[in-house]
Amino acid sequence: MADLTASVPGARSSAQIRADYLEIARRKRVYSAILVAIFAALMISGFMLADSRNAGGFWDGLHQIFDFPKLVIAEAWEKRANLPANIARYLPALIETLNIAAVATLIGAMLGTVLSMLSTRGLARWPRAIPLFRRLMDVMRAVPEIVIALILIFVLGGGPVPAMIAIAFHTSGALGKLFSEVNENASLKPVEGLASVGATWTQRMVLGVMPQVAPNYLSYALLRFEINIRASAILGFVGAGGIGYELKNSMSWGIGKFDEAAAIFLLLFLTIVGVDQLSSYFRNLLTHGRKKGVFL
Amino acid sequence: MTYAQAAPDLHAQASALFKRKRVWSFAMPGLVLAYLLYAFVAFDVAGLFASARWDNGLHLIKDTYSYKTHVTRDNRTGAVSYAIEGERKGEYPEGQHPEWAVTTGDVTTIALTHGQEVRYYPDHVEYEVPGYGIIRAAPGRSGVNATLPAGPVPDWINASANRLSTSNEAGRVTITRNRTEVFRYATGWELFFFTLDSPYHGLGLGEVVTLAWAGEMPQIWGDFWQNRMWRHSDVAWALFETVLMAFLGTFGAALVALPLAFLAARNFTPLLVVRQACRRVFDLCRGVDALIWTIVLSRAFGPGPLTGALAILLTDTGSFGKMFSETLENVDDKQIEGIRSTGANPVQRYRFGVLPQVTPVFLSQVLYFFESNTRSATVIGAITGGGIGLLLTQAMITQKDWEEVTYYIILIILTVFVMDSLSGWLRRKLIKGDAGGH
Structure with a gap:
C-alpha cells in the first residue's frame, strides 16, 4: 500500500x-x-x-378478499359430486387452450428463428437489412396480444384462431430477440466451412447454426409455451375460445354455476403448475445436457 | 484392447448414432407438421376463413384513416342535421354545415365524390349516380317507395319495402320510413384537435400559433385537452393508469418477494420446512395466474387500477420469489467469507457480501418484468376495467370508431416502446454503476 x-x-x-x-x-x-x-x-x-x-377502496375491500373464494368453494363443496363430471366437461376447452398455446409457440418459434437469423450480425442474409428486422421484432413484441386478438375476432369471428394468430405474432417477436442473442454466441466456423463448399444461406443456417443453438432455442421456446398458456387463457376471457371463455360464462352466470367455475379454476391451476414443472425439468436437462454435445 | 478390436465396434456405434440422428431429423419436422395439421382441423381453420367477414375487415381498414359525416333528414319533420360520425359531440351547430352540402329553399343538395349527388326534396329523395341513373324514393307511412332505374339491380343496392340502402365508393345512403341518411367519407381524423364548437376549429397551424402567442394559450390548450370527441385528457390518464398498474405491481412484487426469497434459498435458510413453505407460496402465486387473481380481486376491490396492480403484484411475487431465490442460491460464498473474516455480523455480511452481488441481477430481472407488465396491464385493464385496455375494448365493442381504436393502439405501442427503452437504459445504467461501485 x-x-x-x-x-x-x-x-x-x-x-x-x-x-x-x-x-x-x-x-x-x-x-x-x-x-x-x-x-x-x-x-x-x-x-x-x-x-x-378504484371503484372500491383498498382498506374496505381487504377484509372481503376471501368472500368470493369462500363463496365459490362453499358451492363447489356442496356440489362436490359434480366435480368429476365438470372436469370431464371442460377438458376439451382446456385442450383447446393448450392447443392455441402450442400452435402459437410452434409458429412463433419458426418465424422467430428466421427473423433472428436475419437480424444477427455475421449470419444475416442481407446485412444491410439487420436494423429493419430488429425494428420489426421490436414492433411485434410491443403490440399487446389483446389488440390483435380483438381486431381478428371482429373480422374472423370468435374462436381459437384469432387468439392463436395474436399470440404467435407476439411470440415471434419475443423469441426472435432471444434467439438472436443466442445466435451471437454461435461459432461462425461451421458456417464458413459450409459456405466454402457452396452451401446456400438456408443450408448454412440449418446445418451450421441450428445444431449449435438448438438446445437454447428449445429452452426458450419451452419457457414461452408456459407464458403462452396463460396468455391464451386470458384471451379466452375476452372472447377467443378455450377455457377462458368457459370461465367467463360460468362467472357471469354467478351463484349456481360456481361449481363449474371452481372446476375450471382447478383445471387451469393444475395445468399451469404442471407445465411449469415439466418445462423447468426439461430446461434443466437441456442446459446441462448441452455440455455433452447432445443434439436432441 | 487393441485398435483393431475397437475399430469395428466404434464404427458400429458411430453408424448407429448417425442413423438415430437421421431418423430424428426427419421425424421431428414430420411430427411438427402432423401436429399443425391436427390443429388446422381442430380449429376448423377452413370453415373459419370461409365464414370470415372480410367486408368487416375492409370497413375497418377504411375507417382507420377516414371519417364519415352523417347528413340525416328526419322524414317526419323535414329537419336536416349534420354530424361527424353521427355523434352528438360531432354535430354541426345550428345554421352551420359542411361546404359540400347546399340548401336552397326546400332542397338540400349533398355532393358526394365520383360525381354522385343526393338531393333531399320536401317529399322525396333523389340519388344521382353517373353511369347508372337516378334512384328516387318517397319515404312515407307506406314504406320507402323506391324507384330504381330500369334493368337489373346492382349488388351495391339493397332494397326492400321499408329500407333502401346503398354502399359504394362514394359513400353510403340509407333510406327508411323515418329518416334518410347519407354517410360521406373523407380522409383524416376529423376533429382530432378541436371540436366544432371550439373557436379554433378549422384554423391552420400558423393561425393557432399566432393566437397562442397573443395570449390565448390556456384556452387553446383547454379546447384541445378537453376535446369531447377524442377525449385526450381521459386517454392520457388511462395510459398513465396502465403504466401505474405495471409500476405498482412489479415493484411491489419485488419488495414482497425479496425477504421471502431469502427464506426460500437453501444457503440462507437451513430449515427445510420454512424453505418448502415459501416455495409452495411462490408456486401458488404463479400457478393461480393473473387472470384468476384479477377475477378474485375485482370482486373484493371493484374495477380499477388498484385491482390490476394487485393482480400483477400477486402473480409476480411468485415469479420474483422463484428467480430471486435461485439467484441467491448461486451467490459466491467467497465474498461473504471475506466480509466474515473482518468480524462482520450477519446483517453486515448480507449488506456487503450478498446484496452487491445480487442487486444488478435482481434489478435487471425486475426491470425486464416491468416492461412486459406494461403490456399485461393493458390486457388486465380490459378484464378488470381500468386504464387504456378498457378504453380499447370499449371502442372495439361499439364497432364504429375504428380511428379511435387505431389511435389507442398507436398510443399503446408507443408507451410500450418508451417503457422498453427506458427500462433498457436504466438496466444498462444501473448495472454498469453497480459493477463500478462498492
Whole structure:
C-alpha cells in the first residue's frame, strides 16, 4: 500500500486518501438515500392514487378478499359430486387452450428463428437489412396480444384462431430477440466451412447454426409455451375460445354455476403448475445436457 | 484392447448414432407438421376463413384513416342535421354545415365524390349516380317507395319495402320510413384537435400559433385537452393508469418477494420446512395466474387500477420469489467469507457480501418484468376495467370508431416502446454503476 502510493507522482498521504474515500462513500450513501426516498414516495403516492381511482377502496375491500373464494368453494363443496363430471366437461376447452398455446409457440418459434437469423450480425442474409428486422421484432413484441386478438375476432369471428394468430405474432417477436442473442454466441466456423463448399444461406443456417443453438432455442421456446398458456387463457376471457371463455360464462352466470367455475379454476391451476414443472425439468436437462454435445 | 478390436465396434456405434440422428431429423419436422395439421382441423381453420367477414375487415381498414359525416333528414319533420360520425359531440351547430352540402329553399343538395349527388326534396329523395341513373324514393307511412332505374339491380343496392340502402365508393345512403341518411367519407381524423364548437376549429397551424402567442394559450390548450370527441385528457390518464398498474405491481412484487426469497434459498435458510413453505407460496402465486387473481380481486376491490396492480403484484411475487431465490442460491460464498473474516455480523455480511452481488441481477430481472407488465396491464385493464385496455375494448365493442381504436393502439405501442427503452437504459445504467461501485 505504502509502495503503491509512493510510486504515484504527486502522492498524497494515506490520511487524505482515506478522507476522500469516506467523502465519496458518504456522497454515495446520500444519493442512495435520496433514490430510495424518491422510490418510496412514488410507490406510496402511486398506491394512494390507484386506490382513489378504484371503484372500491383498498382498506374496505381487504377484509372481503376471501368472500368470493369462500363463496365459490362453499358451492363447489356442496356440489362436490359434480366435480368429476365438470372436469370431464371442460377438458376439451382446456385442450383447446393448450392447443392455441402450442400452435402459437410452434409458429412463433419458426418465424422467430428466421427473423433472428436475419437480424444477427455475421449470419444475416442481407446485412444491410439487420436494423429493419430488429425494428420489426421490436414492433411485434410491443403490440399487446389483446389488440390483435380483438381486431381478428371482429373480422374472423370468435374462436381459437384469432387468439392463436395474436399470440404467435407476439411470440415471434419475443423469441426472435432471444434467439438472436443466442445466435451471437454461435461459432461462425461451421458456417464458413459450409459456405466454402457452396452451401446456400438456408443450408448454412440449418446445418451450421441450428445444431449449435438448438438446445437454447428449445429452452426458450419451452419457457414461452408456459407464458403462452396463460396468455391464451386470458384471451379466452375476452372472447377467443378455450377455457377462458368457459370461465367467463360460468362467472357471469354467478351463484349456481360456481361449481363449474371452481372446476375450471382447478383445471387451469393444475395445468399451469404442471407445465411449469415439466418445462423447468426439461430446461434443466437441456442446459446441462448441452455440455455433452447432445443434439436432441 | 487393441485398435483393431475397437475399430469395428466404434464404427458400429458411430453408424448407429448417425442413423438415430437421421431418423430424428426427419421425424421431428414430420411430427411438427402432423401436429399443425391436427390443429388446422381442430380449429376448423377452413370453415373459419370461409365464414370470415372480410367486408368487416375492409370497413375497418377504411375507417382507420377516414371519417364519415352523417347528413340525416328526419322524414317526419323535414329537419336536416349534420354530424361527424353521427355523434352528438360531432354535430354541426345550428345554421352551420359542411361546404359540400347546399340548401336552397326546400332542397338540400349533398355532393358526394365520383360525381354522385343526393338531393333531399320536401317529399322525396333523389340519388344521382353517373353511369347508372337516378334512384328516387318517397319515404312515407307506406314504406320507402323506391324507384330504381330500369334493368337489373346492382349488388351495391339493397332494397326492400321499408329500407333502401346503398354502399359504394362514394359513400353510403340509407333510406327508411323515418329518416334518410347519407354517410360521406373523407380522409383524416376529423376533429382530432378541436371540436366544432371550439373557436379554433378549422384554423391552420400558423393561425393557432399566432393566437397562442397573443395570449390565448390556456384556452387553446383547454379546447384541445378537453376535446369531447377524442377525449385526450381521459386517454392520457388511462395510459398513465396502465403504466401505474405495471409500476405498482412489479415493484411491489419485488419488495414482497425479496425477504421471502431469502427464506426460500437453501444457503440462507437451513430449515427445510420454512424453505418448502415459501416455495409452495411462490408456486401458488404463479400457478393461480393473473387472470384468476384479477377475477378474485375485482370482486373484493371493484374495477380499477388498484385491482390490476394487485393482480400483477400477486402473480409476480411468485415469479420474483422463484428467480430471486435461485439467484441467491448461486451467490459466491467467497465474498461473504471475506466480509466474515473482518468480524462482520450477519446483517453486515448480507449488506456487503450478498446484496452487491445480487442487486444488478435482481434489478435487471425486475426491470425486464416491468416492461412486459406494461403490456399485461393493458390486457388486465380490459378484464378488470381500468386504464387504456378498457378504453380499447370499449371502442372495439361499439364497432364504429375504428380511428379511435387505431389511435389507442398507436398510443399503446408507443408507451410500450418508451417503457422498453427506458427500462433498457436504466438496466444498462444501473448495472454498469453497480459493477463500478462498492
